[in-house]
Amino acid sequence: MQAVNATKESGAERHFIGKVQSAVDPRTGVRQVSCEFDSAGYQPTLYPQLGIALPEPIARSLPKRQAGFLAGRYAAALALQHLAPVRNQDLQVGIGEQRNPLWPSGVVGSISHVGSVAVCAVSRRLDMDYLGIDVEVLIPTRVCREIATIVATRRERELLSDQGLSERVALTLIYSAKESLFKALYPSVRDYFGFEVAEAVELRLEEQSLVLRLTERFADKHKLPRDYQCQFTLGEHWIQSVTCGKFPGRANLKAVV
Ligand SMILES: CC(C)(COP(=O)(O)OP(=O)(O)OC[C@H]1O[C@@H](n2cnc3c(N)ncnc32)[C@H](O)[C@@H]1OP(=O)(O)O)[C@@H](O)C(=O)NCCC(=O)NCCS
Structure with missing residues (x-):
């Protein structure tokens, strides 16, 4: 050892x-x-x-x-x-x-x-069965504006801003959550997939959790469940996200050891 x-x-x-x-x-x-x-x-x-x-x-x-x-x-x-x-x-x-x-x-x-x-x-x-972690420094506002439409839809950004999150915190959180989802699912998917494949659909600010939903097409293709819970931590200058869980009906999946 x-x-x-x-x-x-x-x-x-x-x-x-x-x-x-x-x-x-x-x-x-x-x-x-x-x-x-x-x-x-x-x-x-x-x-x-x-x-x-x-x-x-x-x-x-x-x-x-x-x-x-x-x-x-x-x-x-x-x-x-x-x-x-x-x-x-x-x-x-x-x-x-x-x-x-x-x-x-x-x-x-x-x-x-x-x-x-x-x-x-x-x-x-x-x-x-799956686990992904990501930590990001808060993205500067200028960069947020450049990458906003690549990282998230208007609906996703509004979901977060409606609960009082600033533009920077909202976009950094969605970015970080999706990166953690990517890392969590990569061993099952074995391919790169972009930010458009998942959508932030529910924010529970008090529990610091965000639900990410895969598109039906992507989930079906890889025989994956659609919804994933991401637990996040908001620091003063950074955000950390962890997406983890167990696959229901695991035997159907090609998750790799
Ligand atoms: C690879 C990627 C996830 C790295 O993220 P990052 O924010 O640039 O860097 P981080 O420091 O957070 O993560 C780097 C670590 O991720 C891990 N990592 C890299 N590629 C990975 C993969 N394919 N699967 C799982 N983990 C991976 C590695 O441990 C790496 O560190 P190491 O090279 O020192 O071992 C990112 O650059 C990327 O390409 N993302 C794909 C697009 C995406 O996120 N889509 C969202 C889908 S909803």
Whole structure:
């Protein structure tokens, strides 16, 4: 078993890894780890120091990408340490053909990183069939106006603004929720799908939940249910979304281990 060096810190690690938080979200039952990191303190020797494998394509990428990948995989390794099915397995998370993370057997999970924060959510496959996490810094108003019609319909944006959310918060939330849905469903769909495939149809602000509905055509094509609940967290400058659940009638689906 390749353990992750979560406690043994050298000076270099202290300059790279900042505050780490780990908790089970009571709303979803999913283990979430967030990890602050500082790209300026990154150096390749941190990979062996933190017990994380450096895959060839990442080794060839820019230092900023290497730093984000490392922080995401470090958060993943810390999260995996809490799951019973993986205790005797290699804790490394591989890279799939479309950049999707490859989890140890018996695990579903997802990774996101933005700026100086990486987050990871994991669950036992027994408890969850699909899981996607996304964190986004609030999109600037100018950019919101440029991408609004790509990310969401007017009806979706009004659904959120009618409950008092600003243009920036509304669009960032829809964007983030859909990204988390994409990551959650990619292992079942095995193809890219755009923002137009899902529509935000219900916002429960007090419960911080948003229901996303797939188009009938897309859901039928992939034999997927249409509705997905996304639990979100609104920070001062960022939004985090987690879409997870179990497929009813799972035997019909082509979800991949
Ligand atoms: C791939 C994509 C989801 C990444 O999102 P992002 O906001 O740019 O970046 P994030 O930091 O949040 O997420 C990156 C992580 O997502 C994960 N990821 C990437 N591709 C993935 C895929 N196909 N399936 C699942 N997870 C994936 C990886 O773990 C990646 O980090 P890593 O490369 O360091 O391992 C996004 O760029 C994308 O292409 N989305 C597709 C379009 C879409 O979202 N449609 C909405 C459908 S309703």
